[in-house]
Amino acid sequence: MTQENQNNGPDDWATLDELLDNLNGDSFQDWYRERQYRQNIENGTPYFNNPGDIPEPERHSPSSLLQCQRKISYRQYNAAAEQSDPQGIFWFGTRFEEDLASSFLECAVTATGTYVRNTDWIDFKIDTDVGEIQIKGATDPLIVDCDSTPILPTEIKTKSSIENIDSPNRHHRAQFHAYLVGLSEKYEIDLTEGVLMYVSRDSLDAKFFHIQFDSEFWDQVVLAWAADHTEYRLRRQLPPPEPEYDWECKFCSYQHRCGQASTGYEATHLHGFLPDFEYPREKIVSYLEANPEMRIPPTLAIQHPDLADRFDVYNWQCRVCGESFRLEDVSDQSDSLGSPNCPTCASDGIPATLHDPRIDEQIRISTPTNVMEVEQ
Template structure:
């Protein structure tokens, strides 16, 4: 009887595995990426910011974001000119930073810090200009939560940063101080009164701890460090000059999305301008390749990326190889794209000639 029962239920068990397999297929990294992208797309529309769903716009050279002040000039030029990123955005860190601010810090300020006559405002938009030797500089962006009075006039701005741990932090980073100074100047101009005090809040991801620093406005630091940096960065962009690879902090190179293009990676690329996918480089993540080619419809895959992502070939096309010596165009799949490809036609004649990318595509 037991054997009969087992045999009779076996077909049902086989049938029940089919929907399970379908669910397992949906529980994939690709499905998650597509869901997350659609989620962000919808969120931008809901927030009245559909422009974030289009190609990244190149900001004017005179425009600066408070969060980018005092960072590596070259890294920012690559980012501002929409160079293809060599690694995916650290979305987990960004996500935690947003959640820490919205779900923990804002309620903390609202319920445990403010009183009967003080309140918390999510953010305040600033947009102001500063005169410099490079002309008029424009700084615009949104603050983090600000403690305000009953008239919504700022009392104490905050700037929130998250790190894996706050134990080793002894003082605020200079570029975080620069960001806070930009908010203090912007709020002072907007409300026509002097704001000189702010607080930098560092939140730890590991232990959910925080550390705070009182920041007082320093006119010398603002004029001689921050404004001077912004003036220099504007001049680099106005002149169309690639800035030197000279970041203030070593960690900028370690976590930079343009290490290979800059010359800090393990390839022979050095000081490459912001345009185009790197020839012979296959380290780009799939999401970055798709985003770059969608934003630049006149460009195609390099042979190296076509070999790595063959499913993209039909949609985006591939740039062929070209030999300057014999003026021959060679199909992208006829030569091994690794290293420095050699023209096979010249090699047959005992000549060595390196290949470059052609202007057309296969």
């Protein structure tokens, strides 16, 4: 025991109440985010810690191909997400791939002269009707030869259940086609086959699908999607909501902003917070860090007073008399989403509540960059 520790008496020790106070959801989330931040630096990928980076209109990620054009635009421009990321699902996927899938491929699949490589990067450009586009991303494990040249790439997807899966998802086929094209170009080979693996997070049951390159699907579906998305970006227009599958809107982090939920919001801009809407704390922070010209609405500032000290706050607005009030000038506020009464209207005997400014007003006040029009 060091001299310093020897000098620490019972008065310096943490109390049971302090220990219990530190065991809460916010402290765990803060610790996990800090852990991810540090790991990104240690893994040589510090750019994952910079949510404000907006990709060029011509650049596409394999995993985004054939997804809803509007959802991808919201994500690319760092719109405020309405749900927390499914970190548990992400964590399981990473652990399964690194701890089980790679070992399975190495021990039960490879033969003499073949090996398992954890991942490979693809980065290629291709001509389309709107000009040259770029597709860049990282693969899942690959079976390679002794020169580390790919022989059989794999893509691993984890799901809560695989019972009803009888064919590959079109998103995943598109992603796999991008890997086949990118690896073929990188190694100057003709790579046309791979395996898509689905595994259940509950039971660890697995299903495998043999993927063969389909030039018609690649040219007429995948590249056409990528060209359309690039064109929307170049025209600075927000694409229409056109998900590949009906269930996508239900799980989308922007369903309220997009107007696809039953909350009365309509499709609107990329920027700003939906008025009187409850966002996850970490998404408030990530949005404001990526868009420093924007402010936090008063309802969210009341819920998260520490963020009100860190970021500028919009004024309350009354939609009856039109007046606005600073957060600190309104007394009857609580930490719920219940709106306080308008002081001016109350003095006139008129029942009226205060609200967050509408998104158009937030944009007028803050003048953010990259404002896009909604495609009608």
